[in-house]
Every structure is written in structure tokens, then in C-alpha cells.
Amino acid sequence: MTTAAEFVGVTQRFGDFTTVDDIDLAIPMGKLTTLLGPSGCGKTTSLRMLAGYTQPTSGRIMIAGTDATRLPPEKRGLGMVFQSYALFPHMSVAENVGYGLKLRKVAPTERKRRVAEALDLVGLGHLAASRPKKLSGGQQQRVALARAIAIRPTLLLLDEPLSNLDARLRVQMRAEIRRIQAETGLTVVLVTHDQDEALEMSDRMVLMRAGRIMQEGAPSEVFGAPANRFVAEFLGYENFVTDADGSLTTVRPEHLTLGASAASGLSIDGVVTDVAYRGVDRLVTVETVDRAGETVRLVADVRDEDVTARPGQSVTVSAPAARLIRLAA
Structure with missing residues (x-):
């Protein structure tokens, strides 16, 4: 260069x-x-x-x-x-x-x-x-x-x-x-x-x-x-999950799915707190507890019309391992 x-x-x-x-x-x-x-x-x-x-x-x-x-x-x-x-x-x-x-x-x-x-x-x-x-x-x-x-x-x-x-x-x-x-x-x-x-x-x-x-x-x-x-948040990443060992993982909303457990990667149960309709997609906010015992909110960008979500509903939030990004402290 x-x-x-x-x-x-x-x-x-x-x-x-x-x-x-x-x-x-x-x-x-x-x-x-x-x-x-x-x-x-x-x-x-x-x-x-x-x-x-x-x-x-x-x-x-x-x-x-x-x-x-x-x-x-x-x-x-x-x-x-x-x-x-x-x-x-x-x-x-x-x-x-x-x-x-x-x-x-x-x-x-x-x-x-x-x-x-x-x-x-x-x-x-x-x-x-x-x-x-x-x-x-x-x-x-x-x-x-x-x-x-x-x-x-x-x-x-x-x-x-x-x-x-x-x-x-x-x-x-x-x-x-x-x-x-x-x-x-x-x-x-x-x-x-x-x-x-x-x-x-x-x-x-x-x-x-x-x-x-x-x-x-x-x-x-x-x-x-x-x-x-800091870099992840500044670039628009919204989902952060702390593991039992204190490590931090992030995943983008479009890589989260509802209603199915991932064979490997992230799979966590929670409750829907908000659904925002945006025309071509819906932003579904789910409150859950991560492996470190912290209450977190995860946002999924849902484009599948067959997936229904409403506030108060219990759901499973998943993401494949390839979509998870481990962050430095």
C-alpha cells in the first residue's frame, strides 16, 4: 500500500x-x-x-x-x-x-x-x-x-x-x-x-x-x-449477550429467527415485549435472561409473514453459530 x-x-x-x-x-x-x-x-x-x-x-x-x-x-x-x-x-x-x-x-x-x-x-x-x-x-x-x-x-x-x-x-x-x-x-x-x-x-x-x-x-x-x-453499537448492532464466562457476543437483528432452536449457536427463550411493523418487515423485541443471569432485550428483524409474534407471547430466539460475533472486552 x-x-x-x-x-x-x-x-x-x-x-x-x-x-x-x-x-x-x-x-x-x-x-x-x-x-x-x-x-x-x-x-x-x-x-x-x-x-x-x-x-x-x-x-x-x-x-x-x-x-x-x-x-x-x-x-x-x-x-x-x-x-x-x-x-x-x-x-x-x-x-x-x-x-x-x-x-x-x-x-x-x-x-x-x-x-x-x-x-x-x-x-x-x-x-x-x-x-x-x-x-x-x-x-x-x-x-x-x-x-x-x-x-x-x-x-x-x-x-x-x-x-x-x-x-x-x-x-x-x-x-x-x-x-x-x-x-x-x-x-x-x-x-x-x-x-x-x-x-x-x-x-x-x-x-x-x-x-x-x-x-x-x-x-x-x-x-x-x-x-x-463500542464499534458494534456504533455500526448498528443491537443485540448483546453475555456468556457464563463473561465473554460478550453480538448478533444482528436480521440474523435472529423466532420459533426454532438452532442446532448450534444461540438458542434462548424469552417473552415478546414489542412488535413494530415497518412494511417489508417487523422488528420484534424479546426480553430474556442470558447465561450470565443478566436481563437483556434482543431485537429480531422478521420478514417471514408466517411467523406471528405479539406482546406477551413466549418465543425461542435463535441464531446459527456462523452469525455470532465474539467481541473483545
């Missing part, structure tokens, strides 16, 4: 508060990497350190094999799109996109060509003469993206760029960003708190908590084998 950037033992402290705690992380070249986690986990601070807006308390930040820890932002060759798009309202779309090129003293003819190229890439060539206030939120986001791409950055950094869009536009822009990344071969680092966004867009995802990396890898690897309960 060729590395575009790297965190080497990086820590960031503000007084007594540690926001990033001794992380080592390699950003693969030509891939889209997401930094994922809840608010305050250190993902945005990590991005800002990579961009040069914040200096690490200790450790090194490498870009293209060179120590860039003390380099100012303008000398790192990075493009960045913020949560607020920061477009200049008095400039046209084309002028906004060309602003970074103008600062870098790119010749007018070349600047015009690269602006047109960037706008075509995001599908906004026809709006080059428009002002930002005339554009929709999704279009403004594309202009900000085109401005970052136009300078041909070593790395493209995206800080929660889709959070201001409505749900439909967010889904559209996920696909657009993936398309642009694939067509250009850019190395992209995206900060998000949305696990669906990270799973859909990432080549590699890095899940953080309290300034530390909990797990990293391809989305299918992380989702299919969460390292611990």
Missing part, C-alpha cells in the same frame, strides 16, 4: 484535555478514507492537524513521505471542503472555483481551463456565471468541491461536507463524491459521524473514540467483525 499521508505517534492536548491520544495511521494513496466517530472523538482535530490548522502536541505528520508537521497549510498542497462551504457571495461560481488558482498565481488562460474542467467534473459548467446565493445547497456543495479539486491537491480533505444537506441530497452527493474520487484518483480523507455514509463511501474507514482508534479497515471487514462493543 502506497501511503499518501501518515500520523506517527500523534497526540493533541488542550490543557489537561487530550483530544487525540498517540495515534498511528496511514492514509492510502488514491483511496477514500473516512474518519468516523461520535462528537468529541478526535476526528475533526485529526483532520485539522493533517491540514496544518492545528499543531500536534507531539508526534509527526508525514505527507508524501516528507515531515510536514510544522509546514503551514498553504505549503501542504491540500484541498479542503468545510461543513459550511465558505463561498464568496460577491464572486461568480467560476471566480470562486478559480480563487485558489489565482492565489497560486496560475496564468489566466490555464486558470480558466482548470476552472472549466473542475466545474464540468461536478456537473456545474452551465452555472459558471451564477452567484452562490442563486444556487441550492447541493449546488453550493459542488462548487466548494470544484474549488478544492481545481488546485489539484495532494490530498482532498472533507469535514462533514454533507451534514447541511437534506437526506435525499446527502445520498446523491455520496455517489457524486465517490464518482469524482474514482475518476480523478484523488486521495480523499472524509470526516463524518454518519456510519451509513462511511460504509457506503469508504475504501478504508477509521473508527475513533475518545481520541483513539478503535478499529480500521475496509468497511466490510469492520462491519463484519467489529472489534469491541
Whole structure:
């Protein structure tokens, strides 16, 4: 794996508060990497350190094999799109996109060509003469993206760029960003708190908590084998059962069945407490006692119309051994 950037033992402290705690992380070249986690986990601070807006308390930040820890932002060759798009309202779309090129003293003819190229890439060539206030939120986001791409950055950094869009536009822009990344071969680092966004867009995802990396890898690897309960819960796992020896097992709702005992794996009796109809399926909540003697609630995603369940009914909840995931403490 060729590395575009790297965190080497990086820590960031503000007084007594540690926001990033001794992380080592390699950003693969030509891939889209997401930094994922809840608010305050250190993902945005990590991005800002990579961009040069914040200096690490200790450790090194490498870009293209060179120590860039003390380099100012303008000398790192990075493009960045913020949560607020920061477009200049008095400039046209084309002028906004060309602003970074103008600062870098790119010749007018070349600047015009690269602006047109960037706008075509995001599908906004026809709006080059428009002002930002005339554009929709999704279009403004594309202009900000085109401005970052136009300078041909070593790395493209995206800080929660889709959070201001409505749900439909967010889904559209996920696909657009993936398309642009694939067509250009850019190395992209995206900060998000949305696990669906990270799973859909990432080549590699890095899940953080309290300034530390909990797990990293391809989305299918992380989702299919969460390292611990925090990772599992953050990625939407709902069912956790403690064994007699204190070990913890999780299983997803769609892998639980009702009314039949598994020959091997999980098989546990309980009482239905809730049934939520969702059109194509039903979420059935069952209260039971696990092997450690703890009362737990298990949620089964039932799609079989022949399986009936109602509150107060006694049922057996089962899952095959292949669907059970043993978690680290």
C-alpha cells in the first residue's frame, strides 16, 4: 500500500484535555478514507492537524513521505471542503472555483481551463456565471468541491461536507463524491459521524473514540467483525449477550429467527415485549435472561409473514453459530 499521508505517534492536548491520544495511521494513496466517530472523538482535530490548522502536541505528520508537521497549510498542497462551504457571495461560481488558482498565481488562460474542467467534473459548467446565493445547497456543495479539486491537491480533505444537506441530497452527493474520487484518483480523507455514509463511501474507514482508534479497515471487514462493543453499537448492532464466562457476543437483528432452536449457536427463550411493523418487515423485541443471569432485550428483524409474534407471547430466539460475533472486552 502506497501511503499518501501518515500520523506517527500523534497526540493533541488542550490543557489537561487530550483530544487525540498517540495515534498511528496511514492514509492510502488514491483511496477514500473516512474518519468516523461520535462528537468529541478526535476526528475533526485529526483532520485539522493533517491540514496544518492545528499543531500536534507531539508526534509527526508525514505527507508524501516528507515531515510536514510544522509546514503551514498553504505549503501542504491540500484541498479542503468545510461543513459550511465558505463561498464568496460577491464572486461568480467560476471566480470562486478559480480563487485558489489565482492565489497560486496560475496564468489566466490555464486558470480558466482548470476552472472549466473542475466545474464540468461536478456537473456545474452551465452555472459558471451564477452567484452562490442563486444556487441550492447541493449546488453550493459542488462548487466548494470544484474549488478544492481545481488546485489539484495532494490530498482532498472533507469535514462533514454533507451534514447541511437534506437526506435525499446527502445520498446523491455520496455517489457524486465517490464518482469524482474514482475518476480523478484523488486521495480523499472524509470526516463524518454518519456510519451509513462511511460504509457506503469508504475504501478504508477509521473508527475513533475518545481520541483513539478503535478499529480500521475496509468497511466490510469492520462491519463484519467489529472489534469491541463500542464499534458494534456504533455500526448498528443491537443485540448483546453475555456468556457464563463473561465473554460478550453480538448478533444482528436480521440474523435472529423466532420459533426454532438452532442446532448450534444461540438458542434462548424469552417473552415478546414489542412488535413494530415497518412494511417489508417487523422488528420484534424479546426480553430474556442470558447465561450470565443478566436481563437483556434482543431485537429480531422478521420478514417471514408466517411467523406471528405479539406482546406477551413466549418465543425461542435463535441464531446459527456462523452469525455470532465474539467481541473483545
